[in-house]
Amino acid sequence: MIQLDNVTKRFPGGQEALSGLSLSVDKGEMVFVTGHSGAGKSTLLRLIALIERPSSGQVIVDKQNTQRVKRRKIPAYRRQIGMVFQDHKLLYDRPVFDNVALPLFIAGVSHRDAGRRVRAALDQVSLLHKEKQSPQTLSAGEQQRVGIARAIVTRPKVLIADEPTGNLDPDLSLEVMRIFRRFNEVGVTLLIASHDISLIDRLGCRRIALDEGRLQQEADPWQ
Amino acid sequence: MAVTRNSDAVAPVRSSSAFSIWLTRHASTSVGALGRLSRQPFASLMIVLVIAVTLALPAAINVVVKNAQSISGGWDNALDFSVYLKLDIPVSEAEGLARLIRQRADVASVDLVTADAALADFKLASGFGEALDQLGENPLPHALIVRPSPGNTGASLTLLQEEIGNLPETDLVQVDTEWVQRFHAILDIVRKAIAIGAALLGIAIVVIIGNTIRLDIENRREEIEVTKLIGASNAFVRRPFLWTGFWYGLLGGTSALLLVQYGLYLLRGPVTRLAGLYQGNISVTTLGASESLTIIGAAVFLGLFASWVTAARHMRRIEPR
Numbered sequence: 001m002i003q004l005d006n007v008t009k010r011f012p013g014g015q016e017a018l019s020g021l022s023l024s025v026d027k028g029e030m031v032f033v034t035g036h037s038g039a040g041k042s043t044l045l046r047l048i049a050l051i052e053r054p055s056s057g058q059v060i061v062d063k064q065n066t067q068r069v070k071r072r073k074i075p076a077y078r079r080q081i082g083m084v085f086q087d088h089k090l091l092y093d094r095p096v097f098d099n100v101a102l103p104l105f106i107a108g109v110s111h112r113d114a115g116r117r118v119r120a121a122l123d124q125v126s127l128l129h130k131e132k133q134s135p136q137t138l139s140a141g142e143q144q145r146v147g148i149a150r151a152i153v154t155r156p157k158v159l160i161a162d163e164p165t166g167n168l169d170p171d172l173s174l175e176v177m178r179i180f181r182r183f184n185e186v187g188v189t190l191l192i193a194s195h196d197i198s199l200i201d202r203l204g205c206r207r208i209a210l211d212e213g214r215l216q217q218e219a220d221p222w223q
Numbered sequence: 224m225a226v227t228r229n230s231d232a233v234a235p236v237r238s239s240s241a242f243s244i245w246l247t248r249h250a251s252t253s254v255g256a257l258g259r260l261s262r263q264p265f266a267s268l269m270i271v272l273v274i275a276v277t278l279a280l281p282a283a284i285n286v287v288v289k290n291a292q293s294i295s296g297g298w299d300n301a302l303d304f305s306v307y308l309k310l311d312i313p314v315s316e317a318e319g320l321a322r323l324i325r326q327r328a329d330v331a332s333v334d335l336v337t338a339d340a341a342l343a344d345f346k347l348a349s350g351f352g353e354a355l356d357q358l359g360e361n362p363l364p365h366a367l368i369v370r371p372s373p374g375n376t377g378a379s380l381t382l383l384q385e386e387i388g389n390l391p392e393t394d395l396v397q398v399d400t401e402w403v404q405r406f407h408a409i410l411d412i413v414r415k416a417i418a419i420g421a422a423l424l425g426i427a428i429v430v431i432i433g434n435t436i437r438l439d440i441e442n443r444r445e446e447i448e449v450t451k452l453i454g455a456s457n458a459f460v461r462r463p464f465l466w467t468g469f470w471y472g473l474l475g476g477t478s479a480l481l482l483v484q485y486g487l488y489l490l491r492g493p494v495t496r497l498a499g500l501y502q503g504n505i506s507v508t509t510l511g512a513s514e515s516l517t518i519i520g521a522a523v524f525l526g527l528f529a530s531w532v533t534a535a536r537h538m539r540r541i542e543p544r
Contacts, residue, residue: 051452051543079454089449106455108244111251150453 001027001158001189002048007057009043009213017043019213020057025191027157030184032200033193035210041193044210045162048191049083050074062157079107082151082188084161088143090135090150096122097131100149107154121153122146125179141172148179152188159183161192165199173199248462256466267471270435274475274522277428279482281421282510282518286483288413290508302380302403306367306387307395317365320392324369329383331372338363364394377404425525432471432529436464440537452543457535464534465527472526476519483510483518 002025009018018040025031033041046052047059050066059066062080069077090099100121104114122128125145135143144164151159161180165173177199184190194200200207209216260267308317314337325333336344341363346352369387371380380398388396440447447460487509494507510518 049452075451075454075456075459078452083453089452091446091449093446102450103453105248105251106450106453106459108248110247
């Protein structure tokens, strides 16, 4: 579902965030990317989301070579991928409902049709009763769940998450991961960047460890 | 709570017809943009007022010119030529000449004022009655009052004047048109000045709306970034700003119209009094339907143009980081 072939990302300064990285995530897999900050986790996700383009190599998502996605087609490409961010990236000037409905509005779904789907998404993160509230009145964990509901409301086949539990305490983190797990059980492919090793181990998912932009194959210090 | 393959949640994004999607999006975005303006009533009112005053100025001057024209329009047709015949022309010949000139297509009517009638009039009007009685004979010539037909242009009037002047019986043709021509020349200049002024003010409106939209975009930069991050196209993030420009234009244009009409309403009293003093029939011409629509249309166009240019320029720059 997600495939990287010999991907290098070099920044203008010359330093490489990713160096000849190859990896693949199968359809229906739930995979964690771990590593120190600066190891290239975020860059990897940004390449998949086409926020950046690789300096060389190929990134293939759902059989689409991102290299061939033209600038004008990037919005349509991003609509196929669910994205969850460490800082939630919610819009605080509108209620929870509108935040979750935003991807549907972007896709041209009418307000009436959006209602049922937004509620289904909110139901999956147990926030159905908070749809009229402003995100500001919610706890960090709840805000993150709103972000997740927004990511899944269009039912993407792929969901990527950058440190989704970075700001959460262990209990909330586990709750968030369980939500991800449930999506995975219905066939969503997930790629999650995280440094919370103990949490990942409890979930028993495959781990891709990055170190200075390369795969860290052996001598995994956490195992 | 298990994730169920609930039919509502799983249904693919249903593709309604492209047009109805387009319509729905615009309807909700336009209402949203209006709502956003109403949440900052003071700031929005200021901008609408600036647009209104900027548009009202040329519109008001235009109405004044139009009124001046309609008043002076009456003078155009009242430009009678006084044709003084030579002193030795007898009445019968003068009558024949009057008939001849009357037949011309560019002449509406010809009145003969005989020397006797003219003297009688003069006696009455001047108050020199007794002094004039001392004159042995009537010093006045017969005269023709020639009224050109309304279809005449400036050039044909000049031609008519020349042709009558060249008749052997004519001593002098007197037409007091110069001041009317000057007045029209002044109106022409004012009209051109309005056009130039309106163009400059139009640019000012574009700058004002553009700058307001630019600030609005900067304030919502994060929102734009997030929206683009989850798949919004440039068109999608641009849309609310286009509608903001539209509303500024519509509200500003409508306010300008109200300002002008209210100003004319205030002028109506004094003008009626002035007309009464002159026993004239002067009435204030207000803005007609087509002029009103032109003002509102121009305002809406300027608003849309300004927001389009601004939004197109800035939207491309704002990309998720």
